Amino acid sequence: MTSPAAARPNPYFPIGQLQCETDSGIDTIPLALEQSFPSWQTTIPERYRGMDAEELTRRIRNARATLGDKVVILGHHYQREDIIQFADDRGDSFALAQYAASHPEAPYIVFAGVHFMAEAADILAAPHQQVILPNIEAGCSMADMAAEPDVHQAWRELGELYGGTDDIIPVTYMNSAASLKAFCGANGGVVCTSSNAKQVLEWAFTQGKRVFFFPDQHLGRNTGAAMGIPLDEMVLWNWRVPAGNLGGASEEALQGARIILWQGHCSVHQRFSLTQIEDARAKYAALGQQVQIVVHPECRYEVVQAADANGSTAYIAKYVANAAPGSIIGVGTEINLVARLAKENPDKTVFCLDPVVCPCSTMYRVHPAYLAWVMEELLDGRVVNRIQVPEHHRKDARVALERMLALK
Numbered sequence: 001m002t003s004p005a006a007a008r009p010n011p012y013f014p015i016g017q018l019q020c021e022t023d024s025g026i027d028t029i030p031l032a033l034e035q036s037f038p039s040w041q042t043t044i045p046e047r048y049r050g051m052d053a054e055e056l057t058r059r060i061r062n063a064r065a066t067l068g069d070k071v072v073i074l075g076h077h078y079q080r081e082d083i084i085q086f087a088d089d090r091g092d093s094f095a096l097a098q099y100a101a102s103h104p105e106a107p108y109i110v111f112a113g114v115h116f117m118a119e120a121a122d123i124l125a126a127p128h129q130q131v132i133l134p135n136i137e138a139g140c141s142m143a144d145m146a147a148e149p150d151v152h153q154a155w156r157e158l159g160e161l162y163g164g165t166d167d168i169i170p171v172t173y174m175n176s177a178a179s180l181k182a183f184c185g186a187n188g189g190v191v192c193t194s195s196n197a198k199q200v201l202e203w204a205f206t207q208g209k210r211v212f213f214f215p216d217q218h219l220g221r222n223t224g225a226a227m228g229i230p231l232d233e234m235v236l237w238n239w240r241v242p243a244g245n246l247g248g249a250s251e252e253a254l255q256g257a258r259i260i261l262w263q264g265h266c267s268v269h270q271r272f273s274l275t276q277i278e279d280a281r282a283k284y285a286a287l288g289q290q291v292q293i294v295v296h297p298e299c300r301y302e303v304v305q306a307a308d309a310n311g312s313t314a315y316i317a318k319y320v321a322n323a324a325p326g327s328i329i330g331v332g333t334e335i336n337l338v339a340r341l342a343k344e345n346p347d348k349t350v351f352c353l354d355p356v357v358c359p360c361s362t363m364y365r366v367h368p369a370y371l372a373w374v375m376e377e378l379l380d381g382r383v384v385n386r387i388q389v390p391e392h393h394r395k396d397a398r399v400a401l402e403r404m405l406a407l408k
């Protein structure tokens with residue numbers, strides 16, 4: 001609540017006094033003034049910490065121009081504007097990884113996103129390409145909810161319960177560690193994105209009787225529901241429950257389960273609520289207007305059910321772009337993307353459903369000072385913050401990704 005950025009009113013938030021420190025999202029303050037900097041990557045050299053927006057922009061542009069085709073900068077949809085402006089391509093994690101792989105002339109891929117995204121880019125990259133994550137502390141809270149030992153433990157328990165795992169197909173969302181993608185690859189499973197989750201689950205049910213879906217329970221449940229699977233046939237596995245207790249589920253429930261859902265979630269999307277949708281509809285109805293609601297499938301089941309449409313970030317962007325001029329659209333996804341969509345569609349009213357939502361806090365850690373640092377290191381021939389997936393994981397993770405690609 002103390003940064004200069006937070007002090008400015010934000011047009012996308014109706015309740016100004018409840019803004020979080022990063023709500024403005026588009027203004028750059030020196031890294032040292034960022035409230036959370038002490039918990040970010042502090043090994044960045046001292047000289048970058050006090051640089052203002054102007055100096056950082058100039059340095060990144062200079063480095064970019066000098067490096068030319070040698071570097072590709074990727075910007076995830078949820079990145080702040082002061083990073084997105086430098087991106088050669090912007091999109092979701094999978095599209096960006098594919099973009100990097102289609103530019104083999106660039107030996108360096110700077111991924112302005114979070115850890116699992118850089119891993120995915122490394123898995124798909126050519127051997128001579130090196131992937132760099134500007135701030136090594138930029139992780140993903142959802143991906144962190146599925147730790148490899150916990151998933152292995154659950155797999156063992158499920159195998160004991162069902163008398164084997166041949167009939168269980170593990171499916172991991174793109175938003176997971178490379179080690180879990182590898183786990184899926186090694187066990188007849190597959191990766192999915194928020195765009196193709198339904199298609200992937202349909203394939204999985206041709207391969208086995210049950211699906212073990214991680215780490216996002218909401219994407220798994222919403223997709224299963226869209227396929228007509230009853231809610232009571234989708235059973236939650238709570239990884240916080242001590243080992244040996246079937247993730248807190250009953251044997252009976254698991255025997256009837258078609259999808260076993262890992263109890264993970266996105267801290268950004270889980271904030272959206274049914275009340276927010278009802279409030280938005282009531283507010284505009286009182287004005288004699290109608291609001292359309294579009295949300296991401298990482299939102300809770302009841303939120304997705306109450307929305308007019310749901311889909312990936314690319315789907316949401318298209319939904320807003322294709323809406324008729326004058327449309328009023330309430331969006332349930334990360335604020336940097338919503339704010340960008342509002343700017344790019346000035347003929348429509350586009351707003352974030354959550355009046356107090358903060359940006360993805362780990363994505364926000366990619367401050368321009370980190371980008372300037374890694375780019376200037378490249379000018380001197382040094383690679384810092386390289387993300388390299390171990391070979392034994394890369395091989396199996398690629399299998400899981402290729403199974404997904406083969407479905408297209």
Ligand code: SF4
Pocket residue numbers: 078114139140141142143175266267268269334360361362363
């Ligand atoms: S928006 Fe959610 S799923 Fe995406 S990186 Fe942030 S915490 Fe992870």
